[in-house]
Each structure stands twice: as structure tokens, then as C-alpha cells.
Amino acid sequence: MRIAVLGAGVCGLVAAHRLTAAGHAVEVYERWPGLGGQAATLDVGDGHRLERYYHHLFTSDRDIAGLFVELGMPDAIDWRPSSVAFFARGRLHPFVTPLDLLRFRPLSPVARVRMGAAVLALQRLGSDRAPYERITARSWIERRMGREAWDEVWGPLLRGKFGERADRIAMVWLWSKLRLRRSVKGEDVRRERLGYPRDSWEPLFGALARSVEAGGGRVLIDRPAARLARAGAGFAVRPAAPGSHRRGHDPRAFDAAPGEPYDRALATVPNDIFEQLLDPALAAEVGEDYLRRTRAVEYFAALCLLLELDRRFSPYYWTNVADRALPFVGLIEHTNFVEPERYGGRRFLYVANYLPHGHELLGLDADALLARYEDGLRAVNPAFSRDWVKRAWLHVEPAAQPIVTVGYGDRIPPLRTPAPGLVLANTTQVYPEDRGTNYAVRLGSDAARALLAD
Numbered sequence: 428m429r430i431a432v433l434g435a436g437v438c439g440l441v442a443a444h445r446l447t448a449a450g451h452a453v454e455v456y457e458r459w460p461g462l463g464g465q466a467a468t469l470d471v472g473d474g475h476r477l478e479r480y481y482h483h484l485f486t487s488d489r490d491i492a493g494l495f496v497e498l499g500m501p502d503a504i505d506w507r508p509s510s511v512a513f514f515a516r517g518r519l520h521p522f523v524t525p526l527d528l529l530r531f532r533p534l535s536p537v538a539r540v541r542m543g544a545a546v547l548a549l550q551r552l553g554s555d556r557a558p559y560e561r562i563t564a565r566s567w568i569e570r571r572m573g574r575e576a577w578d579e580v581w582g583p584l585l586r587g588k589f590g591e592r593a594d595r596i597a598m599v600w601l602w603s604k605l606r607l608r609r610s611v612k613g614e615d616v617r618r619e620r621l622g623y624p625r626d627s628w629e630p631l632f633g634a635l636a637r638s639v640e641a642g643g644g645r646v647l648i649d650r651p652a653a654r655l656a657r658a659g660a661g662f663a664v665r666p667a668a669p670g671s672h673r674r675g676h677d678p679r680a681f682d683a684a685p686g687e688p689y690d691r692a693l694a695t696v697p698n699d700i701f702e703q704l705l706d707p708a709l710a711a712e713v714g715e716d717y718l719r720r721t722r723a724v725e726y727f728a729a730l731c732l733l734l735e736l737d738r739r740f741s742p743y744y745w746t747n748v749a750d751r752a753l754p755f756v757g758l759i760e761h762t763n764f765v766e767p768e769r770y771g772g773r774r775f776l777y778v779a780n781y782l783p784h785g786h787e788l789l790g791l792d793a794d795a796l797l798a799r800y801e802d803g804l805r806a807v808n809p810a811f812s813r814d815w816v817k818r819a820w821l822h823v824e825p826a827a828q829p830i831v832t833v834g835y836g837d838r839i840p841p842l843r844t845p846a847p848g849l850v851l852a853n854t855t856q857v858y859p860e861d862r863g864t865n866y867a868v869r870l871g872s873d874a875a876r877a878l879l880a881d
């Protein structure tokens with residue numbers, strides 16, 4: 428069969444690789460002039476590549492680790508100790524080992540013990556996820572661990588992922604995180620190790636694209652799909668011209684070339700783009716019920732400022748910002764995780780934010796945003812000065828984080844749409860786990876199976 432895959436993020440590339448291996452002719456269309464979607468890298472100079480958005484792997488991320496092995500890169504992932512801190516009440520508190528919880532000053536000693544006991548109980552006894560789907564994380568935590576634990580620890584942690592929607596997040600999301608953490612064994616219990624592919628995520632994308640091309644397929648970057656329509660029993664994809672990404676994300680703003688025929692189509696684009704791509708007759712075939720489900724998911728945008736600094740900013744890799752007066756939610760100092768020597772001695776810090784669409788910070792350029800962040804950076808490190816910044820890159824991902832509210836699981840649209848031969852697979856269907864490249868690998872394989880089963 429001739430199969431069109433829309434989107435060359437991890438999910439689309441893995442699906443294309445699987446479909447090629449099953450003997451089909453696959454063509455991948457990608458809007459951006461590069462591979463990898465949300466995990467894409469940029470050249471930060473001197474031939475070094477870094478993800479546009481901070482990325483690491485957990486030891487529980489077995490699907491992506493298996494993919495590296497399958498593609499002949501068994502030693503690609505380096506596992507390194509991570510270091511985590513909370514910025515609260517005007518100072519950094521280490522949160523690296525379980526003992527740090529017992530010493531965590533923003534919480535009273537009783538609250539520390541209560542929190543530790545509740546986490547252990549959930550990890551040991553909470554094997555049925557159903558009860559956690561019906562309650563928000565906030566209510567569960569306040570009931571089981573107390574208000575303090577929410578205010579000082581879990582509220583800030585969830586704000587680091589879901590911004591101002593933290594209060595509405597379903598407990599099942601946190602349940603899944605804590606249960607996965609339970610599978611961590613040995614030395615890792617004392618100090619967590621995280622993974623990072625030795626030469627960034629880029630070699631993985633290259634290997635997947637080469638596998639598709641070796642099977643006779645094509646991976647077309649800077650070549651978005653502008654429209655998707657029914658053509659006979661199959662589909663027509665109308666591609667847009669190179670450079671169309673400069674017109675934004677909505678494919679209706681792209682000029683559409685004549686259609687290319689395919690037997691089947693897999694869309695791995697975000698929900699809103701999926702609907703915008705459908706021509707009216709195909710949208711009617713997909714149907715209101717399915718589209719209502721896709722529209723029901725709210726996405727928060729990631730606003731990520733990558734700074735090259737002339738020195739170290741903090742001693743930690745990952746700092747959760749628990750002080751709501753600061754205008755960002757996290758500081759991720761990549762070169763406190765991967766040694767600066769890997770980058771010729773250069774140092775990189777990501778300043779992270781998750782924001783609702785339309786938020787005023789999303790409209791700023793890198794300089795203006797840095798100006799807005801400067802006082803906050805100085806609150807964390809009083810010595811910080813703008814002179815430390817050698818370069819800045821700003822990236823915005825509108826569909827970065829699906830907001831997982833109570834009842835989310837019941838609303839997820841199935842991979843197979845009501846239109847025969849058309850499959851949708853994107854981060855909104857990763858549940859209850861936190862979306863991530865590992866689950867995009869799993870979803871890509873599931874999507875390929877769903878497409879062939881149709």
C-alpha cells in the first residue's frame with residue numbers, strides 16, 4: 428500500500444519505520460525543516476546539537492531504549508545521576524535523595540513524614556487506577572498528605588507541567604508517575620539516574636528516516652500537508668510549499684499543491700491541526716462525535732528560553748520553581764547533567780514555562796522575555812547578570828501539554844477514526860502516563876498496527 432504519514436515527530440517516524448518494515452511504501456510529510464517534532468534539535472554552534480526543549484529519559488522508558496537497540500545503537504544512551512532542587516521561600520532546597528524530603532524545611536516535620544508515608548502507601552497498595560481517575564490530584568493530596576504538602580511540594584510540581592491548570596489535574600496522572608517510580612531499583616532509589624542520548628536525540632531521527640528511505644519511502648521535511656481529502660477508497664494529501672511554516676501552524680493558511688494519492692493515511696499532528704487539515708467531506712466522514720472528543724482536549728503551550736551562559740548558574744540540573752512570584756516554572760541546567768566538556772566547555776540553561784494560549788509572554792521575542800525573567804533569575808541566583816548571557820534562543824510549542832483533567836480517559840478519541848483507513852495518533856492519546864518520547868515510540872507502533880488492521 429501507499430501510506431501517507433503526516434508529521435515527522437517521534438510517533439510519525441516510528442510508525443513510518445514500522446509500516447516500511449511491513450512492506451509498504453511510506454511518505455512522511457513534515458511542516459518543520461527538520462525531524463523530531465517536539466524533541467527536535469538545533470545547532471547551537473561549533474557543530475553541537477541540543478534539543479529545542481530540554482529532554483531526558485527515565486529508567487522506566489523501555490520502549491525508546493529498545494528502539495535504540497533495534498536500530499543498532501545499543502550504547503547510545505548515557506545514564507547519569509540527576510540533581511533536583513526546589514526554589515521556595517527565597518532559597519534553593521535540594522531534593523535529590525529520599526533523605527532530602529526529611530530535611531525539606533518549607534514543610535513541617537509532621538507533614539514530611541505524612542507525605543512520605545502516603546507516597547509509599549500509594550506505590551505499594553494503589554494498583555487499581557480507577558479511583559484515581561475520578562479525583563483531582565489536589566483533593567487527593569490535601570486529604571492524604573495535608574494542605575501544606577500541596578502548597579509547598581505537589582502544587583508547584585504540577586504547576587511546572589500544567590501551569591495555572593495544576594488544580595484541575597486528575598490524580599491518575601500523578602499516580603502513574605509515582606507507580607513508575609516504584610519500578611526503580613538498587614542504587615537508583617537513593618539517587619535517580621536519567622538518560623541522555625550521547626549525541627542528542629538527532630541520531631535516532633536520522634536512523635528512522637534512513638530506515639524508511641532504504642525501504643523505498645520518502646521523508647519530506649519543510650513540506651507540510653495543507654489538506655487531506657478522500658479520493659476513491661483512499662486519500663489525497665495536498666502538500667504545501669517549502670517555507671510554509673513561516674505562516675504559522677494552521678494548514679489552512681498554506682497554499683496547497685495538487686493532491687498525491689495514498690491508500691491510507693496516518694496523522695500524528697495535534698488535534699486542532701488534524702481538524703484544520705480535513706476537507707469538508709472527510710470531516711463529515713470522521714464525524715462530529717469524534718471531532719468533539721479531539722476538541723475537548725485543552726493544550727498548554729511551552730515557552731522555552733535556551734540561554735548559553737558564560738558560567739554555571741546553579742548546582743542543580745532541575746530546579747522546580749515553587750515561588751509563584753517568579754514568572755517561570757522551571758530552570759533546567761543541561762550542563763549540570765551532561766558535562767560542559769561535551770560542548771567545548773559551553774554552558775546551557777533552559778528557562779521553562781507552560782502557559783495558556785493567548786498569554787502575553789507568548790508574544791515576546793527572546794530579548795524582551797529575558798528582560799521579563801531577569802529579576803526572577805536573580806531571585807534564584809542573586810549574582811546573575813545579563814552579561815552572563817552569551818546567546819539566547821526562544822521556542823514556542825503550542826500543543827506542548829494536554830491538560831489531563833478528571834474523566835480524561837473516557838474522552839480520548841480512538842486511534843482508528845470513523846473514516847476507514849484514517850488513523851490519528853498524537854500526545855493526547857498517551858494516558859495515563861506523562862506524554863514523552865518513550866510513549867511516542869509506543870504510540871507510533873500502535874498507530875502502525877491500527878492502520879494495518881483497518
Ligand SMILES: Cc1cc2nc3c(=O)[nH]c(=O)nc-3n(C[C@H](O)[C@H](O)[C@H](O)COP(=O)(O)OP(=O)(O)OC[C@H]3O[C@@H](n4cnc5c(N)ncnc54)[C@H](O)[C@@H]3O)c2cc1C
Binds near residue numbers: 653
Ligand atoms: C518543553 C518540553 C519538554 C519535554 N521534555 C521531555 C523529556 O524530558 N523527555 C521526553 O521523553 N519527552 C519530553 N517531551 C515530550 C516529547 O518531546 C513529546 O511527547 C514527543 O516528542 C511527541 O512526539 P509526537 O510525534 O507524538 O508529536 P510531535 O513531536 O508534536 O510531532 C508532530 C509533528 O507534526 C508536525 N506537523 C504539524 N503540522 C503539520 C502539517 N500540517 N503537516 C505535516 N506535519 C505537521 C510537527 O511539526 C511535528 O513535527 C517534552 C516536550 C516539551 C514541549
